[in-house]
Amino acid sequence: xxxxxxxxxxxxxxxxxxxxxxxxxxxxxxxxxxxxxxxxxxxxxxxxxxxxxxxxxxxxxxxxxxxxxxxxxxxxxxxxxxxxxxxxxxxxxxxxxxxxxxxxxxxxxxxxxxxxxxxxxxxxxxxxxxxxxxxxxxxxxxxxxxxxxxxxxxxxxxxxxxxxxxxxxxxxxxxxxxxxxxxxxxxxxxxxxxxxxxxxxxxxxxxxxxxxxxxxxxxxxxxxxxxxxxxxxxxxxxxxxxxxxxxxxxxxxxxxxxxxxxxxxxxxxxxxxxxxxxxxxxxxxxxxxxxxxxxxxxxxxxxxxxxxxxxxxxxxxxxxxxxxxxxxxxxxxxxxxxxxxxxxxxxxxxxxxxxxxxxxxxxxxxxxxxxxxxxxxxxxxxxxxxxxxxxxxxxxxxxxxxxxxxxxxxxxxxxxxxxxxxxxxxxxxxxxxxxxxxxxxxxxxxxxxxxxxxxxxxxxxxxxxxxxxxxxxxxxxxxxxxxxxxxxxxxxxxxxxxxxxxxxxxxxxxxxxxxxxxxxxxxxxxxxxxxxxxxxxxxxxxxxxxxxxxxxxxxxxxxxxxxxxxxxxxxxxxxxxxx
Ligand SMILES: NC(=O)c1ccc[n+]([C@@H]2O[C@H](COP(=O)([O-])OP(=O)(O)OC[C@H]3O[C@@H](n4cnc5c(N)ncnc54)[C@H](O)[C@@H]3O)[C@@H](O)[C@H]2O)c1
Ligand SMILES: N[C@@H](CCC=O)C(=O)O
Numbered sequence: 001x002x003x004x005x006x007x008x009x010x011x012x013x014x015x016x017x018x019x020x021x022x023x024x025x026x027x028x029x030x031x032x033x034x035x036x037x038x039x040x041x042x043x044x045x046x047x048x049x050x051x052x053x054x055x056x057x058x059x060x061x062x063x064x065x066x067x068x069x070x071x072x073x074x075x076x077x078x079x080x081x082x083x084x085x086x087x088x089x090x091x092x093x094x095x096x097x098x099x100x101x102x103x104x105x106x107x108x109x110x111x112x113x114x115x116x117x118x119x120x121x122x123x124x125x126x127x128x129x130x131x132x133x134x135x136x137x138x139x140x141x142x143x144x145x146x147x148x149x150x151x152x153x154x155x156x157x158x159x160x161x162x163x164x165x166x167x168x169x170x171x172x173x174x175x176x177x178x179x180x181x182x183x184x185x186x187x188x189x190x191x192x193x194x195x196x197x198x199x200x201x202x203x204x205x206x207x208x209x210x211x212x213x214x215x216x217x218x219x220x221x222x223x224x225x226x227x228x229x230x231x232x233x234x235x236x237x238x239x240x241x242x243x244x245x246x247x248x249x250x251x252x253x254x255x256x257x258x259x260x261x262x263x264x265x266x267x268x269x270x271x272x273x274x275x276x277x278x279x280x281x282x283x284x285x286x287x288x289x290x291x292x293x294x295x296x297x298x299x300x301x302x303x304x305x306x307x308x309x310x311x312x313x314x315x316x317x318x319x320x321x322x323x324x325x326x327x328x329x330x331x332x333x334x335x336x337x338x339x340x341x342x343x344x345x346x347x348x349x350x351x352x353x354x355x356x357x358x359x360x361x362x363x364x365x366x367x368x369x370x371x372x373x374x375x376x377x378x379x380x381x382x383x384x385x386x387x388x389x390x391x392x393x394x395x396x397x398x399x400x401x402x403x404x405x406x407x408x409x410x411x412x413x414x415x416x417x418x419x420x421x422x423x424x425x426x427x428x429x430x431x432x433x434x435x436x437x438x439x440x441x442x443x444x445x446x447x448x449x450x451x452x453x454x455x456x457x458x459x460x461x462x463x464x465x466x467x468x469x470x471x472x473x474x475x476x477x478x479x480x481x482x483x484x485x486x487x488x489x490x491x492x493x494x495x496x497x498x499x500x501x502x503x504x505x506x507x508x509x510x511x512x513x514x515x516x517x518x519x520x521x522x523x524x525x526x527x528x529x530x531x532x533x534x535x536x537x538x539x540x541x542x543x544x545x546x547x548x549x550x551x552x553x554x555x556x557x558x559x560x561x562x563x564x565x566x567x568x569x570x571x572x573x574x575x576x577x578x579x
Contacts, residue, residue, distance in 0.1 A: 065259030114260025322493030
């Protein structure tokens with residue numbers, strides 16, 4: 001008689017004796033307002049801000065759960081990067097250890113070691129780690145997380161709240177729901193005597209997650225989505241977001257993430273990446289950042305693939321830049337369009353991939369629109385000028401500014417040059433703004449520029465700052481302007497039409513079908529919410545796998561179909577093979 005022997009390795013037992021239901025309360029995390037009356041919230045936030053401002057912290061690498069520091073007493077062999085406060089660049093928030101070649105190779109080895117145990121955790125055990133992390137973020141670490149994101153990435157409290165608290169926890173919670181739904185998708189048919197099953201295996205190799213500076217939540221999803229599906233990950237954070245990103249790493253550990261599942265590896269992006277994508281077990285790039293970097297990584301991976309470096313076809317998932325539009329129709333509510341455009345273009349200093357950066361106004365409404373726009377900006381002047389904000393929304397005690405700094409010297413220099421060029425270009429005219437000041441923080445004044453050329457570079461190139469360029473179109477040429485918008489830039493990320501006329505809304509929605517992966521009607525083109533607006537763009541904006549939806553989780557699984565037959569054959573012939 002055949003007998004089955006149980007393995008002696010306990011981790012190979014699937015620990016699941018019930019089809020558990022996931023918690024029902026998976027809904028969007030409510031946003032805290034931080035209004036004038038929310039005194040307790042402000043007090044807690046101020047105290048966290050003071051903690052991070054009072055001294056810089058040493059940030060280690062985390063490889064297989066082990067902390068590796070640059071610091072002499074803890075093993076001096078690594079360089080470090082000083083992460084400044086962009087609102088007060090003389091203040092260093094963190095000394096960030098930089099990975100050496102040995103560290104990178106150790107991190108790759110760690111992903112391989114951790115894989116066996118992690119992929120044999122039941123889904124419910126993996127999900128619990130992320131559900132707990134979400135709860136830790138929204139409770140115990142809420143104010144620390146806000147302070148780290150505000151100080152390090154230059155956000156005001158509202159922008160930090162919608163990023164590192166609500167969007168971040170929404171990603172962790174909704175991904176659990178999406179994964180649960182995905183696992184439930186099974187073959188529709190099993191004939192008599194047969195059981196067909198589908199297994200959503202993690203990828204055989206490891207995932208490399210490369211995150212941008214601008215959203216702590218995006219970093220969380222870049223590492224969290226593949227890890228939830230059973231993959232092990234190397235995470236290379238952005239230098240400019242390491243403070244908040246390291247805090248997130250510690251929260252995941254406190255939530256029970258086993259060692260080696262996510263390995264935190266700040267370092268020189270080019271050198272770290274080179275070693276990682278040249279490894280045979282590299283199986284996926286999960287990237288968010290600029291288009292040129294993504295294109296170069298895409299090319300490198302394709303070339304490695306052709307040269308036989310990999311065991312599997314790498315999954316390349318990337319979301320990149322945009323040149324996002326607001327199209328105003330003559331039937332639009334102008335005051336609403338103006339306010340939506342101000343928010344879309346200038347919130348978080350225009351440093352959202354989705355930020356409004358080109359604007360099209362009908363000639364008949366242009367005067368009214370611009371007067372209203374400039375009027376609003378001028379009335380907000382005290383909170384909008386670089387000189388006023390050079391003390392910074394955080395360092396100068398002005399926690400309530402709408403505008404903060406841009407992220408670093410490089411970005412400041414680029415944006416200042418854009419403003420200077422606009423002053424001498426005959427096709428451009430600065431209508432509002434144009435100033436900049438880096439005496440204390442990296443401040444660029446929100447700026448509105450008029451162009452007489454709809455194909456001007458300022459209408460096609462991503463600047464990633466608070467600079468908006470507009471073009472006035474003849475009212476009768478609405479269809480033509482839709483064509484121009486569609487063809488002006490290489491991107492296809494976000495866009496919006498503002499109109500009351502239904503036929504117009506339909507025309508723009510159809511004409512701009514491929515112009516934006518996130519299309520808005522009478523709303524600004526920023527601010528997608530997990531599970532509500534699935535986010536991502538096509539064309540050169542990315543692979544459009546839609547973060548905030550279940551779709552993206554598919555990219556980090558490799559499906560195995562299992563057919564089991566219960567009936568035993570008695571004859572090899574088919575009925576038609578009779579004598
Ligand atoms: N579409 C989206 O969902 C989305 C979301 C956020 C940001 N973005 C885009 O990200 C950009 C801003 O973020 P950023 O400034 O952090 O982008 P970035 O491209 O400079 O950096 C992104 C990440 O790539 C790394 N990196 C940079 N150069 C590299 C190289 N040569 N090889 C390997 N890695 C490299 C960085 O260290 C960082 O971790 C904008 O273009 C914005 O539109 C897109
Ligand atoms: N998902 C965010 C943008 C992320 C890019 O930076 C939005 O919709 O505004």
